[in-house]
Amino acid sequence: MALLEINGLTQRFSGLQALTNFSFSLEERELVGLIGPNGAGKTTAFNVVSGFYVPTEGTIVFDGTPIMGLRPHQVAGLGIARTFQNIRLWNDMPVLDNIRIAQSHWLGYGFWGAVWRSARYRNSEAAVEKKSREVIEMMGLNDVADELPKNLPYGLQRRVELARALSTSPKLLLLDEPAAGLNSADVDGLIKHIRWIHDSFPIAIWMIEHQMKVVMALCRRLCVIDFGRSIADGLPAEVQANPDVIKAYLGDDTL
Ligand SMILES: Nc1ncnc2c1ncn2[C@@H]1O[C@H](COP(=O)(O)OP(=O)(O)OP(=O)(O)O)[C@@H](O)[C@H]1O
Numbered sequence: 001m002a003l004l005e006i007n008g009l010t011q012r013f014s015g016l017q018a019l020t021n022f023s024f025s026l027e028e029r030e031l032v033g034l035i036g037p038n039g040a041g042k043t044t045a046f047n048v049v050s051g052f053y054v055p056t057e058g059t060i061v062f063d064g065t066p067i068m069g070l071r072p073h074q075v076a077g078l079g080i081a082r083t084f085q086n087i088r089l090w091n092d093m094p095v096l097d098n099i100r101i102a103q104s105h106w107l108g109y110g111f112w113g114a115v116w117r118s119a120r121y122r123n124s125e126a127a128v129e130k131k132s133r134e135v136i137e138m139m140g141l142n143d144v145a146d147e148l149p150k151n152l153p154y155g156l157q158r159r160v161e162l163a164r165a166l167s168t169s170p171k172l173l174l175l176d177e178p179a180a181g182l183n184s185a186d187v188d189g190l191i192k193h194i195r196w197i198h199d200s201f202p203i204a205i206w207m208i209e210h211q212m213k214v215v216m217a218l219c220r221r222l223c224v225i226d227f228g229r230s231i232a233d234g235l236p237a238e239v240q241a242n243p244d245v246i247k248a249y250l251g252d253d254t255l
């Protein structure tokens with residue numbers, strides 16, 4: 001059984017169809033790229049899978065459970081974590097708290113439960129603290145654990161977001177353009193971190209990325225989406241030579 005099975009997904013917004021009959025499946029521990037021109041529907045696919053949108057049509061089964069219509073924190077609780085194309089950190093909370101709160105907030109203790117320290121939260125607080133410290137250490141963020149994200153360079157903010165997603169011990173990690181806005185040294189660091197995460201944990205990664213250097217370094221399989229439809233899915237070399245893919249990217253210098 002696939003870890004993630006998407007079938008016939010259609011997402012309509014008023015007057016616009018961002019996804020049309022999109023199907024995709026991902027096995028446990030796979031690392032797959034999702035590429036396609038701007039506006040193709042990549043982020044929309046992630047938004048639907050992670051519970052931000054309810055799909056117009058189609059089914060999504062994660063680890064045996066249908067997840068269409070679940071709220072984002074419920075999806076997170078089942079083991080799907082994500083990062084965002086435009087970094088979304090709580091900027092007025094130190095890095096450590098960003099990671100701590102994500103575990104409580106996303107995994108169903110509820111924000112107020114966390115703030116008012118309900119019994120359920122209190123019992124788990126020590127475990128959350130331990131896990132947060134571990135992830136901070138693993139991701140090389142010790143020196144900035146007490147800093148506010150807004151005061152950090154962009155590359156470190158991206159790494160904090162990755163650490164936050166990882167701290168929930170997901171089975172599936174969705175990364176939306178993790179290399180966007182990074183300088184070339186940071187891109188090399190990111191490739192190493194993602195590879196290390198994938199090698200170290202029983203985790204599948206589905207990654208949207210425009211930078212081919214990152215995609216080619218990490219992904220053994222690529223799915224290509226154009227105008228909301230899947231137009232290719234296979235080995236990177238096959239996909240790059242696929243006439244439909246070349247046509248979709250014509251005039252686009254990202255491939
Ligand atoms: N909430 C929304 N309401 C209306 N239209 C939307 C919404 N979200 C996305 N869209 C539209 O859906 C289409 C797909 O957008 P999406 O963000 O999924 O593209 P993308 O492939 O991630 O592009 P990019 O590479 O630029 O990030 C676009 O035309 C976008 O304007």
Ligand SMILES: [Mg+2]
Binds near residue numbers: 042043085
């Ligand atoms: Mg996008």
